[in-house]
Amino acid sequence: KAGVTQTPRYLIKTRGQQVTLSCSPISGHRSVSWYQQTPGQGLQFLFEYFSETQRNKGNFPGRFSGRQFSNSRSEMNVSTLELGDSALYLCASSPRTSGGGELFFGEGSRLTVL
Amino acid sequence: AQRVTQPEKLLSVFKGAPVELKCNYSYSGSPELFWYVQYSRQRLQLLLRHISRESIKGFTADLNKGETSFHLKKPFAQEEDSAMYYCALRGANSGGSNYKLTFGKGTLLTVNP
Numbered sequence: 001k002a003g004v005t006q007t008p009r010y011l012i013k014t015r016g017q018q019v020t021l022s023c024s025p026i027s028g029h030r031s032v033s034w035y036q037q038t039p040g041q042g043l044q045f046l047f048e049y050f051s052e053t054q055r056n057k058g059n060f061p062g063r064f065s066g067r068q069f070s071n072s073r074s075e076m077n078v079s080t081l082e083l084g085d086s087a088l089y090l091c092a093s094s095p096r097t098s099g100g101g102e103l104f105f106g107e108g109s110r111l112t113v114l
Numbered sequence: 115a116q117r118v119t120q121p122e123k124l125l126s127v128f129k130g131a132p133v134e135l136k137c138n139y140s141y142s143g144s145p146e147l148f149w150y151v152q153y154s155r156q157r158l159q160l161l162l163r164h165i166s167r168e169s170i171k172g173f174t175a176d177l178n179k180g181e182t183s184f185h186l187k188k189p190f191a192q193e194e195d196s197a198m199y200y201c202a203l204r205g206a207n208s209g210g211s212n213y214k215l216t217f218g219k220g221t222l223l224t225v226n227p
Contacts, residue, residue: 003157033214042219043200056214090158102148103215105158 002026004106006091012112018079021109025072025093031055032074033103034066037088046089049074078111086113116141118203120218127191128226135186135221137175137201146204147177147184148215153197161186161199171195191225198222 005024013019025032034046045058049068066076072093078085088110092103117140127133139145149161162170164177164184175186184201201218 035217043217045214045216048214058214092158102160102163103150107157 004091004093004104006089006106006109008109009107010110010112012114013081014114015081015083017081018077019081019111020075020077021089021091021111023074023076023091023093023106025074025091026095026104029093029095029104030072031094032068032072033092033094034074034076035090035092036060037090037108038086043090046076081113083113086111116145116203116205116216118201118216118218120199120201120221122221123219124222124224126224126226129193130190133188133191133195133223133225135199135201135223137184137186137218139182139184139201139203141182141203141205143205147175148202148204149173149175149184149186150200150202150217151197152200158200191223193225193227196223196225 004026007022023032031050033048036044036046046060046064047054047058047066048056052068052070063079066074068074088108090108091106094103119138121136147164150158151161152158161173162168162175164175173186173188175184177184198220200220202215204215
């Protein structure tokens with residue numbers, strides 16, 4: 001089985017722009033979660049989608065949004081980029097329809113905001 | 115609120131020595147605890163979870179609810195154990211739909227030859 005695939009792997013944006021990141025989960029996985037990883041804050045939960053519905057949301061401003069499609073693929077969007085949004089954005093998928101905790105991570109999309 | 119604390123950013127041991135990576139948590143309900151590992155140039159992956167009570171790659175971890183700890187242990191460290199280790203918590207009172215994990219900030223383990 002192919003692993004979780006994230007695109008693009010690297011991108012550079014300037015302040016004020018917006019960005020869209022894509023995640024393809026492992027085939028059959030219906031839950032997709034997003035995490036932001038920075039040296040200072042570590043891994044922080046952004047949101048989680050299951051069956052095209054946002055199930056949980058972390059403590060991030062409304063500039064961070066996401067969605068999930070019927071094929072379980074997910075996108076996250078960050079609008080009005082700030083320097084502090086520079087981070088590695090990790091997507092993770094899970095096979096479970098309930099419970100959870102075992103996440104399969106992608107390699108991440110590294111965003112640099114100049 | 116959920117919180118996971120890994121007090122050591124860096125831990126260095128010699129090959130064959132015992133290793134213990136500390137993890138303390140704060141959660142009002144009954145949590146599920148996990149250890150994730152990230153080897154150099156690899157993606158983050160699950161190492162073990164407390165529910166399974168299993169030993170993976172020689173590592174074990176016991177959930178101590180009294181001390182709110184979930185320390186990761188291995189009696190004889192190997193060079194290939196060098197990696198970043200993250201402790202993570204999931205609240206278990208969410209009706210089965212919660213996939214949110216709260217991660218500690220990680221401990222970088224280096225096993226020297």
